[in-house]
Amino acid sequence: MNTTPTVPAPPAEPAGPPPSAKGTATRPGDKIFLGLSRGSGILLLTLMAAIAAFLTYRAYIAISENEANFLTSFEWNPQGEPVEFGIAILVYGTIVSSIIAMVIAVPIAVGIALFVSHYAPRRLAAPLAYVIDLLAAVPSIVYGLWGALVLVPYLGGMNKWLDQYLGWTYIFDKTGTGPARNLFTVGILLAVMILPVITNVTREVFLQSPKMHEEAALALGATRWEVIRMSVLPFGRSGIISASMLGLGRALGETMAVATVLSPSFLFSGHLLDPGGGTFAQNIAAKFNEADEFGRDALIASGLVLFVMTLLVNGAARLIIARRKEYSGANA
Amino acid sequence: MDRQPATDTPAPGTLAHRRMPRWAPAGLALASAALGSGLGLAAGWHSKVQWGLLAAIFFVLGTYAITTAVEGKRQAKDRIATSIVWVCFALAVVPLASLTWTTVARGVKVLDGYFLSHSMAGLNQMVPGGGIYHAIIGTLEQVAFATLMAVPVGLLTAIYLVEYGKGRLAKAVTFFVDVMTGIPSIVAGLFILSTWVLTFGMGPSGFAGSLALTILMMPIVVRSTEEMLKLVPNELREASLALGVPKWRTILKVVLPTAIGGITTGVMLAVARIAGETAPVMLLVLGSSFINNDPFSDEQASLPLYVYQEYMLGTPYSYDRAWGAALTLIMFVMILNLVARAIARWKAPKTGR
Numbered sequence: 001m002n003t004t005p006t007v008p009a010p011p012a013e014p015a016g017p018p019p020s021a022k023g024t025a026t027r028p029g030d031k032i033f034l035g036l037s038r039g040s041g042i043l044l045l046t047l048m049a050a051i052a053a054f055l056t057y058r059a060y061i062a063i064s065e066n067e068a069n070f071l072t073s074f075e076w077n078p079q080g081e082p083v084e085f086g087i088a089i090l091v092y093g094t095i096v097s098s099i100i101a102m103v104i105a106v107p108i109a110v111g112i113a114l115f116v117s118h119y120a121p122r123r124l125a126a127p128l129a130y131v132i133d134l135l136a137a138v139p140s141i142v143y144g145l146w147g148a149l150v151l152v153p154y155l156g157g158m159n160k161w162l163d164q165y166l167g168w169t170y171i172f173d174k175t176g177t178g179p180a181r182n183l184f185t186v187g188i189l190l191a192v193m194i195l196p197v198i199t200n201v202t203r204e205v206f207l208q209s210p211k212m213h214e215e216a217a218l219a220l221g222a223t224r225w226e227v228i229r230m231s232v233l234p235f236g237r238s239g240i241i242s243a244s245m246l247g248l249g250r251a252l253g254e255t256m257a258v259a260t261v262l263s264p265s266f267l268f269s270g271h272l273l274d275p276g277g278g279t280f281a282q283n284i285a286a287k288f289n290e291a292d293e294f295g296r297d298a299l300i301a302s303g304l305v306l307f308v309m310t311l312l313v314n315g316a317a318r319l320i321i322a323r324r325k326e327y328s329g330a331n332a
Numbered sequence: 333m334d335r336q337p338a339t340d341t342p343a344p345g346t347l348a349h350r351r352m353p354r355w356a357p358a359g360l361a362l363a364s365a366a367l368g369s370g371l372g373l374a375a376g377w378h379s380k381v382q383w384g385l386l387a388a389i390f391f392v393l394g395t396y397a398i399t400t401a402v403e404g405k406r407q408a409k410d411r412i413a414t415s416i417v418w419v420c421f422a423l424a425v426v427p428l429a430s431l432t433w434t435t436v437a438r439g440v441k442v443l444d445g446y447f448l449s450h451s452m453a454g455l456n457q458m459v460p461g462g463g464i465y466h467a468i469i470g471t472l473e474q475v476a477f478a479t480l481m482a483v484p485v486g487l488l489t490a491i492y493l494v495e496y497g498k499g500r501l502a503k504a505v506t507f508f509v510d511v512m513t514g515i516p517s518i519v520a521g522l523f524i525l526s527t528w529v530l531t532f533g534m535g536p537s538g539f540a541g542s543l544a545l546t547i548l549m550m551p552i553v554v555r556s557t558e559e560m561l562k563l564v565p566n567e568l569r570e571a572s573l574a575l576g577v578p579k580w581r582t583i584l585k586v587v588l589p590t591a592i593g594g595i596t597t598g599v600m601l602a603v604a605r606i607a608g609e610t611a612p613v614m615l616l617v618l619g620s621s622f623i624n625n626d627p628f629s630d631e632q633a634s635l636p637l638y639v640y641q642e643y644m645l646g647t648p649y650s651y652d653r654a655w656g657a658a659l660t661l662i663m664f665v666m667i668l669n670l671v672a673r674a675i676a677r678w679k680a681p682k683t684g685r
Contacts, residue, residue, distance in 0.1 A: 033580035037492035040485045041505040044550065048508045051515075051523045051547075058526040111420025119417050130673075135428055137601070137669050139608020141636040142658045145643055146431045149651065161382055192427045199424075223410035246514075253516020255611040256636075260643060281518045281611065288615060296530065303522040307515070314514040318507075 051307070059301035062294065070301065076266050076287065078298035085298050087305055089266050093183055093277035094306075097258070098251040100187025100272075101194060106244050108191075109198035116199075117206040118228060129203060136196035144260035147189040148181075152261060155180040155188065159273050174273035181263040184272040186279075189257050194247035201246060205239025206232055238320065245317030249310050255281035280306040350402055357395070357415065364390035384426070388419045439659025442652045448660070451633075452621035457645035464657050466623040470632040474538045474617065475607050477627060478545035483599055486553025493554070494561040495583055512551035520547040521612030529616065536618045538627030541634070544612035549602050556598025560591040593679020600672035604665045610636040635661045 063070050065083050073086020116128050156179060163174035213231035222230065258279050264286055265276035278286070284299045291299060368387025395415045399408035450463035489509070493502055524544040528534050564587050572582040588595070613619075613634045619641055620631040635657055642654035 027578045029580045037488040040488035041492045054526045108420045111417045112424050115417045115421045141610045141639045150434050225410040225413035249514040255518045300522050300526050303519050307519045310514050
């Protein structure tokens with residue numbers, strides 16, 4: 001067709017991209033389109049700035065009225081006579097439940113990712129990956145419903161067992177006999193929820209590990225585990241870390257699953273198996289309905305802290321990945 | 333690692349070392365399962381979770397001990413790694429299978445035509461019946477408006493990043509899109525609450541929920557579209573530009589059509605993701621028992637919020653309704669996912685790899 005005359009044409013204009021970049025300024029269509037697309041980019045940035053600004057503004061309104069220390073107080077009483085509210089319990093609950101979730105989920109997720117990428121029979125691996133993908137899409141409220149109505153009664157026995165044999169560790173000492181609506185159960189439920197997320201990302205990274213390294217290790221007589229330890233895991237380390245951070249971000253901000261499972265309180269207790277405690281997101285969900293405008297501002301103040309926490313986690317993840325990339329010798 | 337000097341006997345057909353029979357892992361798994369449940373039964377533990385954990389421990393330890401005795405230390409380590417990986421897999425399957433099974437089993441009890449076509453008007457938690465029609469209407473409207481707002485912005489931003497962006501602005505946008513992906517949904521809800529409701533004085537409405545969902549949806553759309561646009565071969569762009577086609581027409585007529593399959597998939601996955609968001613809807617739409625077709629005024633219901641509210645009522649009837657709505661929600665999300673992935677597979681060869 002007409003394509004043959006155009007084939008010799010490129011040599012006539014060897015520097016393709018630079019002229020087109022200059023050309024964009026001359027065509028009105030290009031100008032409009034560039035303006036639109038750059039505008040949406042700027043809109044996103046503005047939005048982020050607006051989120052930070054508005055949350056800070058409303059939080060300032062609330063905190064300036066607060067008679068207790070916002071960071072260290074164990075009260076949540078923004079509508080009370082002395083206006084007192086603080087996030088100490090929420091910080092504690094959020095961090096503890098996320099740590100439990102990470103401790104359980106990360107090793108298991110790495111195991112599943114290895115299972116899918118290196119151990120499972122090939123015919124099983126593809127459907128498995130597919131199913132894990134789908135599980136990552138299950139809405140959190142469904143996990144919450146399942147956690148409250150199935151997991152909580154189920155973990156009752158395990159709680160008793162932990163109390164009986166590990167009660168001497170203090171953290172596993174259960175002082176009451178209520179249902180397992182505690183931070184420990186929340187941690188387990190969060191682990192179940194973030195498992196597919198971490199597994200997905202980790203599996204992707206494991207699948208990209210250099211085949212040559214693996215084959216070289218095999219040729220030297222390494223067992224499958226040695227291959228994984230020497231070539232797959234070092235290559236995937238930054239991937240595992242970033243996946244874990246993604247999971248952590250999700251665990252920190254999870255609302256509904258915690259709100260359905262936990263029976264919250266503002267009394268501090270180091271016993272993980274006792275009901276009580278709370279997380280940022282759960283507290284917002286639980287206190288929102290009874291809050292007047294000032295109460296909402298107080299909740300927004302706690303939301304701002306959650307926002308900053310997730311920003312820090314994401315930023316840290318990005319830093320770690322950037323640094324690991326330089327040191328990882330497996331890029332070849 | 334320890335050298336195994338015995339491996340220097342290359343007898344054809346046989347391996348130098350003694351090997352475990354092929355059925356050994358399966359046999360060990362059976363034996364440890366039996367041992368675990370036997371001991372659990374003997375000790376009178378009611379929770380089957382503990383039986384399983386005990387069996388898993390027996391399996392791993394048993395494998396290690398026996399393999400060390402038969403095959404040597406390195407092989408034992410390999411076996412133990414294999415068994416740990418299998419145990420991880422089994423551990424993860426149990427809750428996820430239980431979740432799926434419970435939702436389906438308890439959801440189908442109430443899920444029927446009546447449930448899908450009636451609202452909760454005039455019903456309380458003490459009576460059976462009622463349905464989720466109002467919630468479906470609410471969710472569809474809120475998600476539709478969010479999609480209408482998020483997709484153009486997301487697409488244009490992705491185009492900017494891939495086709496134009498080089499400088500500091502593009503770097504900043506990339507970074508903040510990453511950061512935005514990590515915003516908890518409740519924070520997005522609080523942001524709209526602090527602006528739309530508290531500062532501008534608007535009341536609760538489906539549209540307010542859509543605004544929060546938009547914030548959650550935009551970064552997902554940007555990310556997936558960006559990935560897809562990067563897959564479009566540069567030769568296509570160059571060919572079009574060489575023919576004298578303006579850049580914006582090249583993008584609209586060449587780049588986007590090439591990547592449209594992947595972009596559609598990304599958008600559908602994003603829709604599936606936000607359709608299940610409860611927290612922002614709870615703060616901004618508040619929920620309702622009645623049918624409200626107008627997303628711009630007054631409270632609306634929503635499917636995920638309906639699940640939560642029925643759960644909180646705490647009667648057997650409301651639990652049934654919660655499970656029914658949860659099943660509907662999961663099916664909606666899963667169908668979106670499956671169709672999206674089918675489109676991705678169907679359109680995949682077009683990327684010209």
